[in-house]
Every structure is written in structure tokens, then in C-alpha cells.
Amino acid sequence: MRGSRAGGPKQATATARNRGGGSGSGGGASRGRGGVARGPGNAWQHLVLRLAVLVLVLAVWQLAAEAHGSVYFPPPGRIAHRMYELWFSGPVRRVFLTDAAVADVLPSLGRMAAGFGIAALTGIALGVAVGRSRRVYALCNPVLQFARAVPPPALVPVFVVVLDLGTQMQIASIAFSAVWPVLINTAEGVRNTDPLRLDVAAVLRLHPVERLWFLLLPSALPRIFAGLRLSLSLALILMVFSELLPGSANGIGFTLTDAQSRSDLLTVWAALLLLGILGYLLNTALLAAERRLVGRGRRTA
Amino acid sequence: MTLRLDSLGQRYGEQVVLHDIDLTVPDGQLLCVVGPSGCGKSTLLRTVAGLQPAYEGSVSIDGTPVTGVPDQLAVVFQDYGRSLFPWLTVRDNVALPLRRRGLPRAERREQAERILERVGLEGAGRRHPWQLSGGMQQRVAIARALVCRPSLLLMDEPFGSLDAQTREDLEDLLLEVHRSDGATIVFVTHDIDESVYVGDRVVVLSPGPASHPVLDLPVTLPTKRDQITTRGLPEFVALRAQVGRAVRGPVASD
Numbered sequence: 001m002r003g004s005r006a007g008g009p010k011q012a013t014a015t016a017r018n019r020g021g022g023s024g025s026g027g028g029a030s031r032g033r034g035g036v037a038r039g040p041g042n043a044w045q046h047l048v049l050r051l052a053v054l055v056l057v058l059a060v061w062q063l064a065a066e067a068h069g070s071v072y073f074p075p076p077g078r079i080a081h082r083m084y085e086l087w088f089s090g091p092v093r094r095v096f097l098t099d100a101a102v103a104d105v106l107p108s109l110g111r112m113a114a115g116f117g118i119a120a121l122t123g124i125a126l127g128v129a130v131g132r133s134r135r136v137y138a139l140c141n142p143v144l145q146f147a148r149a150v151p152p153p154a155l156v157p158v159f160v161v162v163l164d165l166g167t168q169m170q171i172a173s174i175a176f177s178a179v180w181p182v183l184i185n186t187a188e189g190v191r192n193t194d195p196l197r198l199d200v201a202a203v204l205r206l207h208p209v210e211r212l213w214f215l216l217l218p219s220a221l222p223r224i225f226a227g228l229r230l231s232l233s234l235a236l237i238l239m240v241f242s243e244l245l246p247g248s249a250n251g252i253g254f255t256l257t258d259a260q261s262r263s264d265l266l267t268v269w270a271a272l273l274l275l276g277i278l279g280y281l282l283n284t285a286l287l288a289a290e291r292r293l294v295g296r297g298r299r300t301a
Numbered sequence: 302m303t304l305r306l307d308s309l310g311q312r313y314g315e316q317v318v319l320h321d322i323d324l325t326v327p328d329g330q331l332l333c334v335v336g337p338s339g340c341g342k343s344t345l346l347r348t349v350a351g352l353q354p355a356y357e358g359s360v361s362i363d364g365t366p367v368t369g370v371p372d373q374l375a376v377v378f379q380d381y382g383r384s385l386f387p388w389l390t391v392r393d394n395v396a397l398p399l400r401r402r403g404l405p406r407a408e409r410r411e412q413a414e415r416i417l418e419r420v421g422l423e424g425a426g427r428r429h430p431w432q433l434s435g436g437m438q439q440r441v442a443i444a445r446a447l448v449c450r451p452s453l454l455l456m457d458e459p460f461g462s463l464d465a466q467t468r469e470d471l472e473d474l475l476l477e478v479h480r481s482d483g484a485t486i487v488f489v490t491h492d493i494d495e496s497v498y499v500g501d502r503v504v505v506l507s508p509g510p511a512s513h514p515v516l517d518l519p520v521t522l523p524t525k526r527d528q529i530t531t532r533g534l535p536e537f538v539a540l541r542a543q544v545g546r547a548v549r550g551p552v553a554s555d
Binding site: 194196197199200202203204205206207210214215218219221 | 350352370374375380388398445
């Protein structure tokens with residue numbers, strides 16, 4: 001039933017569907033299907049295979065980089081070591097974080113969390129408001145599609161002018177870019193609430209808040225998470241981008257430009273690796289949250 | 302509760318679905334509404350439930366016109382998979398209608414457990430609907446409808462998608478509930494046998510469009526019914542034939 005919802009924000013929908021192809025369960029019917037198709041032995045095999053591919057890629061990279069010996073493409077071992085030196089060789093009582101990590105990584109994460117948090121809350125709230133009424137949805141949809149179509153980094157200069165450089169501008173850029181996918185997907189999810197269930201809610205005479213809490217939000221939840229995943233990746237992009245601007249004082253993006261201006265390619269690579277790892281971990285955390293929340297409510301029939 | 306339909310008409314756009322329906326269901330009666338698919342049986346129930354305003358005529362309960370969803374009303378839909386909320390446990394599904402009574406959580410849960418026991422689902426409260434069989438899910442839906450002790454119960458082909466054995470068990474459950482609670486029940490079905498077995502009275506609707514009652518038949522069977530004996534009674538066979546002829550219409554009867 002849920003899978004057949006095409007239409008609407010196409011790009012947003014398509015990208016959302018493609019997530020985590022290999023990561024096993026995650027969505028609807030796979031709860032039932034996963035058990036049949038893939039026993040525990042198979043799951044282990046799968047994990048080992050995935051790790052093997054990762055190790056293979058790293059080994060090839062390492063060997064190629066060592067053989068070439070270029071300063072521009074250092075081997076992954078050295079990149080990882082620099083990463084460790086820079087950020088994770090601190091004292092135990094600070095969970096191994098160095099001064100540099102506290103000065104750059106944490107502010108970046110903080111701004112991203114703030115921006116993403118604002119985007120998620122406003123997006124869900126406005127999405128519910130838009131999605132509840134067919135009329136409002138029809139009226140707002142073109143505007144939303146337009147807002148989403150503007151490449152988010154292009155808006156950063158506007159925020160720089162309006163809010164000046166600094167944390168406020170950075171958080172605003174992140175929030176403003178990340179809000180659209182959640183908003184659009186939430187609206188779409190709420191709009192597609194099963195009409196029979198709306199009848200049920202009417203017959204049970206649930207009042208609006210109960211209807212929101214027991215029907216609209218749970219049934220839109222898979223779509224909300226699809227939106228959140230897109231928003232999260234946009235938030236990460238905007239986090240870095242807003243820190244690349246001249247005048248930034250700290251952050252992972254700042255570390256990147258700073259290292260680049262000193263031709264410290266190893267640090268540039270270390271920052272890139274760190275960003276990749278952060279992105280991966282954040283997405284994994286979101287998927288775990290989704291599996292916990294959405295997994296309970298999946299129907300099999 | 303006495304339910305009264307006064308020259309009720311219903312249409313979707315130009316299409317006339319129901320035409321000039323006059324019907325009174327006295328307090329405590331179990332009325333079966335039979336008709337071929339697409340004759341507007343569900344529309345009739347939706348109108349009585351206040352989900353759809355009457356286009357012509359009126360619906361009233363104990364003399365009060367129905368404008369919204371009436372108090373003391375419960376509905377059981379055919380599609381239990383969609384009508385139950387899969388993200389809630391069975392117990393929370395059943396306890397949901399009790400929220401508007403302002404009862405504390407513990408009390409709601411206790412009442413839900415009690416009603417679940419009554420429909421034969423003791424111990425299933427902590428599971429989720431999709432972990433149960435179709436028949437059990439429909440029992441949950443019935444429990445959810447009964448938990449507020451409705452005086453008017455509407456059932457829209459509730460057993461239509463269940464296998465024969467399960468369906469018979471649920472028919473007997475319904476009869477038991479009706480005997481002990483005495484609610485007025487409107488039971489919509491396309492199954493002729495079922496209508497005669499379950500009903501105190503059977504009303505047959507003509508095929509659509511502009512569907513209207515073509516037969517209004519009291520079921521003169523003993524109140525105490527049994528799947529094997531009752532269905533074997535000559536009266537049962539005669540009533541079934543009468544309803545069957547009305548459903549098939551004049552074309553097929555010659």
C-alpha cells in the first residue's frame with residue numbers, strides 16, 4: 001500500500017527509497033521476509049563480505065598511494081594517523097578529544113545539531129499543517145517545490161548579508177536548507193493517511209490532538225524519516241559549506257580551508273575522512289531510530 | 302436506541318446511490334441489510350454513522366436528527382487490517398475509544414483487557430494487530446467497538462473476508478453479544494445465509510443505482526441459534542430462498 005505512493009516530490013521520494021539497499025531490514029515487509037530469506041548464518045556471511053570489501057578498498061588505496069608516493073594523495077594509514085593526532089589523542093577525561101577537536105569538531109556538530117533540530121521540528125509541524133488539508137496542500141505545493149529546487153548553498157550569501165557571518169548565519173543556512181525535505185515528505189505522508197482510518201478516528205471521536213498523535217503522525221512516520229534522512233545529508237553539506245566562507249573562525253570546514261591555505265594536504269584529507277565518518281554515523285543513528293519507531297507499527301498483511 | 306430513516310436519498314455527483322429509503326429499526330433489533338455489491342450498503346452505513354450528510358431526507362436516532370457522529374455509536378468495518386492501528390498494541394487499540402471518557406490509563410487498560418477476554422482474546426493484549434490472524438484481528442475490532450458499550454452498532458460486511466469456520470464463530474459471538482447487551486445493530490452483508498442466520502429482520506436493497514428496499518422480512522427463527530441445527534430448519538431454508546429471490550431480482554427468478 002505504502003510503496004505505491006508515487007508522484008509528488010519526485011527527486012525527494014526517489015532518493016529516499018534508495019537508502020540502505022544492503023543494510024538488511026529497515027522498512028516494512030522485510031521484517032517478515034528477512035527472516036525467511038536470510039538466516040542468521042547468512043547475515044554473518046553478509047557482514048563478513050561487507051567488511052572484506054571495505055578492507056580490500058583500503059588495501060588497494062594504501063598500496064597505490066605508497067607506490068605513487070605523491071604528496072597530494074597520502075596513503076589512508078597516514079590520513080587516519082593524522083586524524084588521530086589532530087582530534088582523538090587527547091586526555092582520557094575528555095574522552096580522548098584534543099583541543100583542536102573541542103575547538104573545531106564540536107562547534108561544527110553543535111551548529112549542525114541546532115540547524116537540523118530546527119529544520120526537523122518546523123518541517124514536521126508545517127508539514128502536518130499543510131498535509132492535513134487537501135486544499136492547503138494543493139495551494140502550497142508549487143511554492144514548496146520551488147523552495148526545494150533552489151540549490152541550498154546558493155542561499156548562503158543571502159544569509160551572510162542578512163545575518164552577517166557567524167553562528168547565527170550558519171545555523172540559519174543549515175535549518176533553511178534542511179527544512180524542505182522534511183516538510184514536503186511529512187505533508188505527503190499526512191495527506192496519504194488511509195481514508196478508512198480517518199473514518200475510524202471520526203467514529204471513535206478522537207479530538208484533533210489525539211488524531212494527530214495516534215493516527216496522522218504514526219502513519220506518516222515512514223515518510224517523515226525519509227525526509228529526515230535527506231535533510232540530514234543537506235545539513236551536513238551546509239554545515240561544511242557555511243564554514244568554508246572567508247571569515248569563519250572555527251569548524252571542520254574552517255580546518256579544511258585553513259589547511260589548504262597552508263598546503264597541508266594531509267590535514268585536508270583527514271578532515272574529509274572525518275566528515276565521511278560523521279555522515280555515516282549520523283545516518284546510521286537515524287536509521288536505528290527509524291527502525292525502532294517505525295518497526296513496531298509495520299503491518300504485514 | 303431507535304434508528305429512523307425518513308425518505309433518505311444519497312448521491313455522488315449526478316449518480317443517485319440511495320433513493321427514498323424509509324426504515325425504522327426499533328430499540329434492540331438486529332437488522333441485516335442485504336444487497337448485491339455496489340448497491341450502496343456501505344453508503345447507507347456511512348450516512349447513519351454521520352460520516353456523510355444525507356443528501357435528501359433524514360436520519361434520526363431516538364428522534365434526534367443525525368448531524369455528526371452520534372454518541373453511543375460504534376462501527377465495525379470489513380477491512381480489519383486497515384481499521385485497526387498497526388502501531389498500537391491490541392490493548393491500546395481497544396482502549397482508544399475510552400480516552401474521551403477521561404478515565405485514567407490503568408482503568409482504560411483494565412476495561413480493554415476485560416472486553417478482550419469477552420471476545421476470546423485473553424492474553425493477546427500486548428501483541429500488535431498484524432501478529433494476529435484475520436479472525437482474531439476482527440475480534441479486536443469488535444472489542445474496540447464494544448468497549449464503550451454502544452447502544453447502536455453498525456457493521457459493514459464485518460465477516461466478508463474471513464474463512465467459513467472463523468466467520469461462523471464470529472457470527473455466534475455477535476449473537477451472544479447482542480443477546481446480552483441488547484444494542485440496536487445494523488449489520489450489512491452480501492451473504493444471504495448469514496443475514497438470515499444472524500438477523501432478527503432482513504431488509505434487501507435493490508441493485509444500484511438508486512437503490513431502495515425491495516423486501517423487508519422478519520426472521521421468525523428461535524432466538525437461540527446454532528450453526529448446524531438452525532441452518533437445517535425448514536423455516537431457515539424458506540427464508541433464505543425468499544431473501545435470495547429478492548436479491549437476484551425479477552430477471553433471474555423466471
